[in-house]
Amino acid sequence: MKMGFVGLGNVGGKLAGSLLRNGFDLTVLDLNPELVAGFVAKGAKTVGTPAELMRACDAVITCLPSPAACAIVVEAMLPEVDETKIWMEMSTTEVSEVKRLADLVAQKGGAAIECPVSGGCHRADTGNISIFAGCDRATFERMLPTLTTLGRRVLHTGEIGSASTLKVMTNYLATANLLTCCEALVTMKAAGIDLNTTYEAMKISSGTSFVHETESQVILNGSRDISFTMDLVKKDIGLFQQLAEDAGVPLEISPLMVEIFNDGIARYGERELSPNIIRRLEDATGLDVTASGFPSELTDDEPEEQGYEVIPTGLSKPVLAE
Known part of the structure; x- marks a missing residue:
C-alpha cells in the first residue's frame, strides 16, 4: 500500500x-x-x-x-x-x-x-x-x-x-495528572523532603501515574522537554471542556485547569514546554524543583x-x- x-x-x-x-x-x-x-x-x-x-x-x-x-x-x-x-x-x-x-x-x-x-x-x-x-x-x-x-x-x-472524543478525554486526564504532580513536587520540596525520594514514593504508591513516571522525570531534570507545548495543552483541555458543556455536564476541575494554563501562557508564552507550568509554583515560592539523576528527555526502552x-x-x- x-x-x-x-x-x-x-x-x-x-x-x-x-x-x-x-x-x-x-x-x-x-x-x-x-x-x-x-x-x-x-x-x-x-x-x-x-x-x-x-x-x-x-x-x-x-x-x-x-x-x-x-x-x-x-x-x-x-x-x-x-x-x-x-x-x-x-x-x-x-x-x-x-x-x-x-x-x-x-x-x-x-x-x-x-x-x-x-x-x-x-x-x-x-x-x-x-x-x-x-x-x-x-x-x-x-x-x-x-x-x-x-x-x-x-x-x-x-x-x-x-x-x-476519547482522545480529548485522555489528554484532559493527563493534564490533570501533570498539574497534581507539579503541586506534589513543589509541596514536598517546601516541606523539606528529598525530591529523589519523593519521586520514588510517588512511583511505588497508589499516587503513581503514567504522567508521573514520565513527565516528572524531565521536570526534575530541569529540561521540562516532552516535545509538547502549552498552547497544545490549552487546545486539548479546551476541547474537553467544550464536550462537557455541549453535554450539559457542570464540571468543576476542568475550568480551573483551563484558567491555570491561560495564566501559564500569559506568563511564559504559548510555545513554552507544557511541564514548565510548574514554574508558576516555583516563581510563587522561590523554590527550584530539580534533582540530579533524571534524564533531560524521555526515551522508550x-x-x-x-x-x-x-x-x-x-x-x-x-x-x-x-
Whole structure:
C-alpha cells in the first residue's frame, strides 16, 4: 500500500518514521522543506501539493496542529478522492470537524478513519504508542496492518467521532495528572523532603501515574522537554471542556485547569514546554524543583514490536460499527 503523510512535526515525524523504517512506500508533505528533505534522504518521496499526494497514494495520513490546518489539507485533497482512497486523521481534533471532513470524503466515494495517538512522543518514535481508531469495521480491518505498525495497542472505538472524543478525554486526564504532580513536587520540596525520594514514593504508591513516571522525570531534570507545548495543552483541555458543556455536564476541575494554563501562557508564552507550568509554583515560592539523576528527555526502552488490537473488557469479539 502506498502511504502519504502530511505533517512531520514532533509527533507526525516520528509516526511517519515508523512507516519508513518498516518498509512502507511513503510520500511526505510538510510546510518545512528541511523536514521533507530529511525524509527524502532516507528513502521517502515527496510531491508539491495535498492533491498530488492523494493522487499518488492509496491512503493519506494527516497529523497537524489544529482542526483548521487539517481542513485546509483535506479539502485540497478532495478532488483526488475516489472509492480506492482512504484518509486517516491522526491529529487531536474537534469531533464535529472530523465528522464533517469524513462526510466530504465519503461523498467522493472514499473512506475515512480517525486514529489519534496517546502515550507520548517517545513512544511514537518506536512504534509503541497507543492508537484509538474510529470508523466502520471494514475500514478498520483494512488498515489494521498499518495501524499495528504505527502503534503497539490499537483500539477500535466505534464510529467516526468516537476516537477523537476519547482522545480529548485522555489528554484532559493527563493534564490533570501533570498539574497534581507539579503541586506534589513543589509541596514536598517546601516541606523539606528529598525530591529523589519523593519521586520514588510517588512511583511505588497508589499516587503513581503514567504522567508521573514520565513527565516528572524531565521536570526534575530541569529540561521540562516532552516535545509538547502549552498552547497544545490549552487546545486539548479546551476541547474537553467544550464536550462537557455541549453535554450539559457542570464540571468543576476542568475550568480551573483551563484558567491555570491561560495564566501559564500569559506568563511564559504559548510555545513554552507544557511541564514548565510548574514554574508558576516555583516563581510563587522561590523554590527550584530539580534533582540530579533524571534524564533531560524521555526515551522508550521497550523494544519495537508488531502491534495488536485491544478488545474492550467484557466483549468477546470486536465491535461492529453501524
